[in-house]
Amino acid sequence: AVVSTQSTGLNEYVSTKCTTEPVSTALVSQYNVVVLTDSSREEQLSIGEFCHGNGIKLICANSNGVFGSIFCDFGPEFRVSDTNGEQVLSVMVSAITKDADGIVTCLDEKRHGSY
Numbered sequence: 001a002v003v004s005t006q007s008t009g010l011n012e013y014v015s016t017k018c019t020t021e022p023v024s025t026a027l028v029s030q031y032n033v034v035v036l037t038d039s040s041r042e043e044q045l046s047i048g049e050f051c052h053g054n055g056i057k058l059i060c061a062n063s064n065g066v067f068g069s070i071f072c073d074f075g076p077e078f079r080v081s082d083t084n085g086e087q088v089l090s091v092m093v094s095a096i097t098k099d100a101d102g103i104v105t106c107l108d109e110k111r112h113g114s115y
Contacts, residue, residue, distance in 0.1 A: 025050045033057040048073060066096060066104075 021027055028034050028047055034056055036044060044060045051058040052073055060071040091106040 023047055028056060029054065031056060033059070035059045035061065037061050038063060044071070066093065 017031075019027070023036065023039065023043060025047075028050060034047065034051055036047060036058070037060075039047075039060065039062075048058055048060070050056075052075070055075060057075065058071075058073045060069075062069050093104055094107045095105040097103045
């Protein structure tokens with residue numbers, strides 16, 4: 001529901017709907033873009049195959065504690081344009097406090113070279 005509310009603020013001409021109905025191809029076929037959150041891999045694959053075959057854009061977002069993942073399938077014609085040429089930033093987390101305002105400590109960008 002938070003994503004639905006906040007994404008509407010990005011573009012007033014785009015309507016969003018949050019539903020707790022069971023995800024089905026009948027439900028998904030009503031939309032141009034579908035966002036699945038914390039769904040099972042099986043559901044993502046099934047709905048993903050349906051969306052891809054029917055030109056429906058798909059975003060899958062999962063959160064597992066401090067780790068998360070996002071997968072996007074916007075169709076075969078979608079192209080990414082790199083606007084600044086900067087390298088993608090990655091960090092290794094070394095510690096997270098349990099305080100109310102948790103503090104995340106990251107390691108310097110030093111890899112051990114064993115992979």
